[in-house]
Amino acid sequence: MSGLTSPVFELVSMGLRYWLVFLAVLIIWRAVRLMQKDNRLYRKTLRQLPDAGLVGELVDLETGEAFPLPREGMIGSGRASDIRLDDIRRRAVEIAFRAGYGIKLIPSHRKHSMRLDDEGIRPGGDYALHGSVLEIGGRAYRFRLFEGLDVPERKTVPAAPYMAEPLAQEDVWSGQMVMAAPPPLPPGESDFSQAAQSWPVSVDIGFPPPRDEYRTPQEDVPIDGEYWQPPQEWEGHDGY
């Protein structure tokens, strides 16, 4: 068969140009919409998981300030550091979570004064576990890792530099932790009233904190095809 005659084919082909361009524009439009929808859904999921991408916290044992701990990052004083601490090198130590091992700390410089659990960190790196204490820049920080992570357990948790004895594992998990600084003020309390108080040596800070304790309620998000619902007895906390 010889096909359509040339004028008829030309007519059909020229008519089809508009159809093809329309379809191409439709494809772009739908792709953009799909991308927007996916981004919205992703942001919504992240709002429900404020700890997404984090493996725990690094707590300053002097002030009680907690720094979110990413899976990978850099501790330093530089602008590009993931955890910025004062009075240390711009890039002091690299951190990387490794399932089954813990958080690997790799010093950026061969000569350093950092100590992990009262021992110097080797240039090749050492692993920090839940409860490990990192001494850096003249201060001590404790690693608090989330429950559910694949991290080996340890028998005892080293003491902070000012503690006489190391904490036993059960002490750590029962929520007893020595604090050198007072916990955050309750709403309405002024600094003056705080100054007048005498702070207990041991303060229950819920250690380690359940992941959802300080989560704010959000809309439903699908989890594995279903929708996550906050528990009925759930009450929001602004902190711990």
Place this chain on the structure above:
Amino acid sequence: MMDTDRHRPAERRLVKPMMLFMFSAFLLLGLKDFNWLSFVLAILVPLGLHITTLLLPRLFPADTLLLGMANFLCAVGILTLYRMDPERGMNQIVMYALGLGVMLLGILYIRFWQRLKATVPLVAVAAVVLMAMPVFFGRERNGAKAWIALFGVSFQPSEIAKLAHLVVLAFLLSRRRVMMAMIFAGACLVLLMLQKDLGTALIYYGITLILIFSATGSLTRSGLGTAGAAAGAVLGYSMFSHVKRRVAIWVDPWVDHRGSGYQIVQSLIAMANGGLWGTGLGLGNANVIPEYSTDFIFSVILNEFGVLFGLCVIAVYALIFIRGVSIAMRSRTKFHTLLALGCASFIALQAFVIIGGNIKLIPLTGVTLPLVSYGGTSLISSLGIMGLLQGVASVNQEDIKEDQMIALIGEES
């Protein structure tokens, strides 16, 4: 891509116009001369689009949007090549099938990265050896000695080494081994310069610069890199005669429109002839452009489908880039972030370099339009890059699931 049932209809809505597009186009080509092969392709290509975009992600985790966009570009390439030369169109289909296999390998490589990262030194050495081969055994084509023939198969090693380049750079930079990354990239660039493949060298250089800046945030290093690029451009211009010729053609192709400027002049005429809506599929005459199936395929598309469709093709590349950056930003590890960013930038930068060359925005360099141009090595490496990107997307998906599971454990405790 968030893998939920709520997304499925949206994905189907995206694929349907693609299928309709390919069905209409191949049907039209079939009506031209009642060629049975065109009618068969009018059924098979849309069916292939459906299977690869909607059904394959059920077997292995993939970002459907990214896959859909990549498949659409591949289908446009197959359609254009089939229209110009049916044999090349059929070859491209075979290469696309092979490329899908490479894409799957790319996904698996990233998913099993923890076990396979020990292979990085081997990958780096293989990349350098591959890039060195054309210097010794290569064949010269269009001024560049970038091709080799092994066991009767002719291919461009620098295309395959792209994948290795991305993986090795992302790995080294994620470990802050900036100097080693620069040495590796420098070795690749020197070998590309020895091959006189300056277009590919430009892309490699650009990607290295982007990754180093992303990894270190160092303006000094990036500034020095940009200055180095400028110095390299001047050096290349003074050293290679074909670079001088290409710049002269870019400045004024009409001076020698029957000789060295013939390609670009014909390309410009073809695009102008197409106008806003194109001449119509099957009615164009872009086959007068010498390299219409590789370097100038964008001109052929503009000739037959028009400027509006050409803008849509550019928009698809932009979407792939934006999606790639989004995947990079969702990644939890530096390696994955850098790899996704590198993959997205590679596709976008290569598309910019060749489209810019076609429309006389920048001097023409001999690189292919990713996922569209004819050429097995190019298509396979582009799909391999998409595979690495898909691998990162699937790892992100796993990470979100893990976070959700940890959150549930936290609730229970």
